[in-house]
Amino acid sequence: MNTFAQIRIALVLSLALAYSAFGDTPDEDVYLAPDAFISESFDDSPPKPSVLWVTNELKPQIQKILGHDYPALRIRYWAQQSRSAWILEEIGKVKPITVGIVVEDGKIVRLKVLIYRESHGWEVKHSFFTDQFIEAELTEKLRLSKNIDGISGATLSVNALKRLGGLALYLHQQVQP
Amino acid sequence: MNRNLNWTRRAAAGIASIAVFGSALSAQDELPSREEMWAIIQKQQEQINALLERVDTTEVKIVETEQAIEVTADQVESTASFVEGYVASGSAQAGAGAIGRTNLGGYGELHYNFGKADSADFHRWVLFLDHAFNENVRFVSEVELEHSIAGAGKVGEIELEQAYVEFDLNDTDTAKAGLFLLPIGILNETHEPATFYGVERNNVEKNIIPTTWWEGGLAYRHTNDAGWAFDAAAHTGLFTPTSGSKAFNIRSGRQKVGSAEASDGALTTRVTYSGTPGLQLGLSAQYQADIAQSTLSERIDATLVSAHADYQRGGFGLRALYARWDIGGAAPGVTGADEQFGYYIEPSYRFETEAGDVGFFARYSVYDNYAGSASNTEDAFFDIGMNYWPIENVVFKWDVQFTDYADSSKDEEIINIGVGYHF
Numbered sequence A: 001m002n003t004f005a006q007i008r009i010a011l012v013l014s015l016a017l018a019y020s021a022f023g024d025t026p027d028e029d030v031y032l033a034p035d036a037f038i039s040e041s042f043d044d045s046p047p048k049p050s051v052l053w054v055t056n057e058l059k060p061q062i063q064k065i066l067g068h069d070y071p072a073l074r075i076r077y078w079a080q081q082s083r084s085a086w087i088l089e090e091i092g093k094v095k096p097i098t099v100g101i102v103v104e105d106g107k108i109v110r111l112k113v114l115i116y117r118e119s120h121g122w123e124v125k126h127s128f129f130t131d132q133f134i135e136a137e138l139t140e141k142l143r144l145s146k147n148i149d150g151i152s153g154a155t156l157s158v159n160a161l162k163r164l165g166g167l168a169l170y171l172h173q174q175v176q177p
Numbered sequence B: 001m002n003r004n005l006n007w008t009r010r011a012a013a014g015i016a017s018i019a020v021f022g023s024a025l026s027a028q029d030e031l032p033s034r035e036e037m038w039a040i041i042q043k044q045q046e047q048i049n050a051l052l053e054r055v056d057t058t059e060v061k062i063v064e065t066e067q068a069i070e071v072t073a074d075q076v077e078s079t080a081s082f083v084e085g086y087v088a089s090g091s092a093q094a095g096a097g098a099i100g101r102t103n104l105g106g107y108g109e110l111h112y113n114f115g116k117a118d119s120a121d122f123h124r125w126v127l128f129l130d131h132a133f134n135e136n137v138r139f140v141s142e143v144e145l146e147h148s149i150a151g152a153g154k155v156g157e158i159e160l161e162q163a164y165v166e167f168d169l170n171d172t173d174t175a176k177a178g179l180f181l182l183p184i185g186i187l188n189e190t191h192e193p194a195t196f197y198g199v200e201r202n203n204v205e206k207n208i209i210p211t212t213w214w215e216g217g218l219a220y221r222h223t224n225d226a227g228w229a230f231d232a233a234a235h236t237g238l239f240t241p242t243s244g245s246k247a248f249n250i251r252s253g254r255q256k257v258g259s260a261e262a263s264d265g266a267l268t269t270r271v272t273y274s275g276t277p278g279l280q281l282g283l284s285a286q287y288q289a290d291i292a293q294s295t296l297s298e299r300i301d302a303t304l305v306s307a308h309a310d311y312q313r314g315g316f317g318l319r320a321l322y323a324r325w326d327i328g329g330a331a332p333g334v335t336g337a338d339e340q341f342g343y344y345i346e347p348s349y350r351f352e353t354e355a356g357d358v359g360f361f362a363r364y365s366v367y368d369n370y371a372g373s374a375s376n377t378e379d380a381f382f383d384i385g386m387n388y389w390p391i392e393n394v395v396f397k398w399d400v401q402f403t404d405y406a407d408s409s410k411d412e413e414i415i416n417i418g419v420g421y422h423f
Helices: A002-022 A034-041 A059-066 A127-133 A155-175 B002-025 B034-088 B091-095 B331-335
Strands: A049-053 A074-080 A083-091 A096-104 A107-115 B102-114 B118-132 B137-146 B157-168 B173-181 B214-223 B228-236 B265-273 B279-288 B302-313 B316-327 B339-353 B356-368 B379-391 B394-404 B413-422
Touching (some): A049 A155, A059 A155, A083 A155, A107 A155, B157 B214
Antiparallel strands (some): A074 A083, A096 A107, B102 B118, B102 B413, B265 B279, B302 B316, B316 B339, B356 B379
């Protein structure tokens, strides 16, 4: 019993130390509602949503990017001039990650993790990771033009985000005149 | 309306043509009488009226059909929008049926080892089963079948490696209770075959950090947006043998939370920094109150300290880890088990090809479970090999291990071949 009492005290002390040393700095961008993401991406006056049907013509390329079909018949997007915004989902380890991606002139200008449900790989939610996607383009081989450095212990979530980045760039090409 | 006019015009034209036809006939002897003519005209008028009535009915039906299509299209659109919004908002996780909130995953690896003795082993077959009770409370579990076959007298075993309930307290803090993997080292929490080099796991994270290592208890995590994470866990402790060849051997001390002796627990804390993409630095410390679980007259307390770096920049990768045990009491000092340590360094390079990714690595590792003894008990290993990922979920591995045991009669060169997957 004494041991457990000591452990409890040590636990409380170590947590208190961690809090006092680094403080609580919640990241307001971590869980961003999809509506808010779209609104923010178009200076608070978003265009009406449009719909892109996942036709047989698009399927082979989508499959090449994701490694599987996109699990929807149509994908909703928001477009204004050369800018388009997408809300897409992909499985990380076992759960879907919801990501908002804005593409302009064929380049990613914004990528945010909107909903993260995995118990590991929390780092991919943060801007220190997602900012790497900015300026990425789609190569002829349907890969990202930029190297995205991974996160130790979050390889599966990192790969899921890389796939979605490529998918958003590809879909953007399809809806641009 | 246009259709209506067309029909009226046609009817008028019909009447006019009949009139012309009638006047032409008037020149002939067989002309119908005026009464007969009047009867014909009346009959034709009836037909025209009937046709006009049918046109009106058809037009009403067309308008009704158009309205029905419009309403149906609206309904389809709003249903699709609802479904999309439902998925996008994550409501599917919280509101859908149990099947929608339960996820399966898994991994496995088959190994061939060719050394002094050759062997083939489906080393691990693992199934993940997770269930989200709601947005903030979830159950996570992992069951493993080791060495393919389990049962009395068989080489393998079935193990419950994770089974805990996790609570998101807010965006940055989580707590969990149950049976979980300890936050120590690089491989203990993340060991899907496609995420590391080498067919077999490194010896340091096997014999010093006894990966895969799980205990039962409570854990807490705080993360922040600068990339720092703090873990603290209070959990069940090791129970090592206290005599024989495995006395105070750390790996032999795992009780795997199977009716485990729990009179003396342990505390693990860890801090990691991963605020720079591609880099993770970690420092863990663990205190074990008594790894003999009060079976000796003295207390055998133990402290583990471990530090690691995992760096990936472009294709270049570097993993390095150091871990050390200091074990108290007089008994472990007899064999030198009072000090145990290990380290490894592993540079690698990975690149893309048309047919998938290829990576090469080299690893130098050293460990010693009897570092406190005066004699040389240090074992060292040099590994070199490659991984090939045809797709990111599947990996083929090949490596050669050169051993440098303290007892040089055990030295050998081992060729390892393996295949692994995860989903």
